[in-house]
Amino acid sequence: MRRFPFRQLDAFTTRPLEGNPCAVVLEAERLSGTEMQSIALEMNLSETAFVLDSEVADFRFRYFTPAAEIPLAGHPTIATVTALVNEGIVPMRGEAVSLTIELAAGVIRVDVYPGPEVLPVIVMTQLKPAFGRRYDPATVMRVFGLETEDLLNGAVVQTVSTGTPQLMVPVRGHEALARSRMDAALYRALKASGDFFSPHLFCLGGFTEVGDTAARHYGVPPDTAEDPFTGSATGGMAAFLWHYGLIEDRRFVAEQGHPMGRPGRAEVEVLGPREEPEAVRVGGTAVELLRGDLTLP
Secondary structure: OEEEEEEEEEEOOOOOOOOEEEEEEOOHHHOOHHHHHHHHHHHOOOEEEEEEOOOOOOEEEEEEOOOOEEOOOOHHHHHHHHHHHHOOOOOOOOOOEEEEEEEOOEEEEEEEEOOOOOOOEEEEEOOOOEEEEEEOHHHHHHHOOOOHHHEOOOOOEEEEEOOOEEEEEEEOOHHHHHHOOOOHHHHHHHHHOOOOOEEEEEEEOOOOOOOOEEEEEEOOOOOOOEEOOOHHHHHHHHHHHHHOOOOOOOEEEEEEOHHHOOOEEEEEEEEOOOOOOOEEEEEEOEEEEEEEEEEEO
């Protein structure tokens, strides 16, 4: 039998049972890609992360949803690096540590800072934002049970990628965000002809007084119906808001998951000019909830 150390952490929160849960499998070199996908389906979380050796970076991470491998993801990065700190694999000596992580999307930088409490603060620098296809607002809004009038005034609906392409759907406010419901059949048709991995609906103004944005992120089975916190889409959202002049400050606090009872929060910073953002930094903390071993033949 083969045994693999396993941890489960809640990311973008300081409290267990909040934020977005992620399974982290250490010492994953002996697993095939097919086995990783099966484990992710078994875990049935937004993503499961696997830690491997890298020839080009400090570590290699592979991320799988229950349905497919994903090239870059935020909450698994926060969770996995936190797990490595907890295990002493990434030693903390009271000062910041910089790592390079090889992902399917490319090599990214991750900075680890001693937190104000016990938890380290993990900040990932996502890839240069790429702005993709624009979509007819009426078609997209119908997928989520909304009207064209629910779109943020003057905004477009567009795919943005900072490593994983996500469909950016800016809405007028919290009422529209709360009213949104995805029609699975319409969504599958839209995605089949689209250039994105999943959709990100958001508005200005947080769920709390601390937040500057609020978001919801949808999926269809076997993936989760709604993601508690989506770090990659938060990066794309930040680039979108900055590029189109919808925010004045390049640093802000993003909130997600509150309607699900799993509130999450990230510190976000857009780098570069509005015309061509260079990168997005997304940071947060994670807390360990479970630990044990996976046992496979």
